[in-house]
Amino acid sequence: MDGEAEKRGVGAPDEGTGPHPMSGGRTAGEESALMSPRISTVLFDLDGTLLHVDVEGFFPDYFGRLADWLKPYLTPDEFTPRLMASTARMVADRDPARTNAEVFLAAFFDGLDLTPETLLPVFDAFYREEFPKLARHARPAPGAREVVSKVLESGRRAVIATSPVFPRAAILERLRWAGLDDLPFALITSYENMHFCKPHREYYAEIVARLGCEPGECLMVGNDVEEDLAAQDAGIRVLLVGPNIIHRGRRPSTPDYEGTLDDLLFILDGVVPPRSAGT
Numbered sequence: 001m002d003g004e005a006e007k008r009g010v011g012a013p014d015e016g017t018g019p020h021p022m023s024g025g026r027t028a029g030e031e032s033a034l035m036s037p038r039i040s041t042v043l044f045d046l047d048g049t050l051l052h053v054d055v056e057g058f059f060p061d062y063f064g065r066l067a068d069w070l071k072p073y074l075t076p077d078e079f080t081p082r083l084m085a086s087t088a089r090m091v092a093d094r095d096p097a098r099t100n101a102e103v104f105l106a107a108f109f110d111g112l113d114l115t116p117e118t119l120l121p122v123f124d125a126f127y128r129e130e131f132p133k134l135a136r137h138a139r140p141a142p143g144a145r146e147v148v149s150k151v152l153e154s155g156r157r158a159v160i161a162t163s164p165v166f167p168r169a170a171i172l173e174r175l176r177w178a179g180l181d182d183l184p185f186a187l188i189t190s191y192e193n194m195h196f197c198k199p200h201r202e203y204y205a206e207i208v209a210r211l212g213c214e215p216g217e218c219l220m221v222g223n224d225v226e227e228d229l230a231a232q233d234a235g236i237r238v239l240l241v242g243p244n245i246i247h248r249g250r251r252p253s254t255p256d257y258e259g260t261l262d263d264l265l266f267i268l269d270g271v272v273p274p275r276s277a278g279t
């Protein structure tokens with residue numbers, strides 16, 4: 001964002017054409033960089049952001065229970081590598097014509113002597129009856145419900161932008177664990193309704209297109225440098241929230257904002273300018 005577009009104030013807010021309260025002594029160009037468009041939509045990551053999950057307990061328990069559940073149909077030695085390979089195929093896929101579920105299921109059933117008609121009801125029953133028992137590995141992030149509620153009360157839209165590699169039933173259950181399942185989200189991404197996964201920029205572009213808004217009026221809130229900062233590749237600013245920041249070193253950590261969930265409310269009020277504007 002430099003050059004003519006910035007000088008003309010493209011993306012500047014309708015209101016508040018005066019100097020930013022924190023702009024003291026800056027040139028006009030620097031000042032326009034401080035004036036962020038109003039955020040209309042907040043995208044929230046779930047795990048590590050709104051929901052604290054003990055991943056070392058959760059994932060072995062999850063995959064162990066799922067493998068046990070499927071034992072009448074597939075041995076764990078057949079099931080687990082197939083699950084991992086199909087998941088990897090889904091995460092890598094960037095075909096806009098196929099949903100994540102379609103990619104996953106095509107890979108999972110490829111060369112298998114079982115049909116989706118047989119196995120899908122078994123998966124559905126697992127998410128209904130067994131998955132809720134994993135709640136003991138998770139607890140709401142402190143203040144999560146209050147922060148999301150305040151975003152909604154301010155008239156903004158909230159989106160659950162969690163990695164769309166799980167069925168909607170599993171994501172709704174995890175929203176229950178976070179104490180958020182009754183809130184009116186504008187969109188909850190799941191493997192049924194998305195065509196891309198994090199960290200592809202297309203995942204974020206699809207959310208923006210689905211909502212019919214501009215990337216510049218969205219803010220992504222997440223704890224994962226690779227997966228959540230990928231929103232920047234789609235033109236969306238990012239608040240990286242601690243204390244559970246994940247950084248695998250595959251991408252420089254250059255969030256627009258960094259802080260806690262509570263800091264979000266100050267950012268939305270315009271009290272905290274983006275990092276790039278403050279230097």
Ligand SMILES: [Mg+2]
Nearest residue numbers: 045047048223
């Ligand atoms: Mg996360």
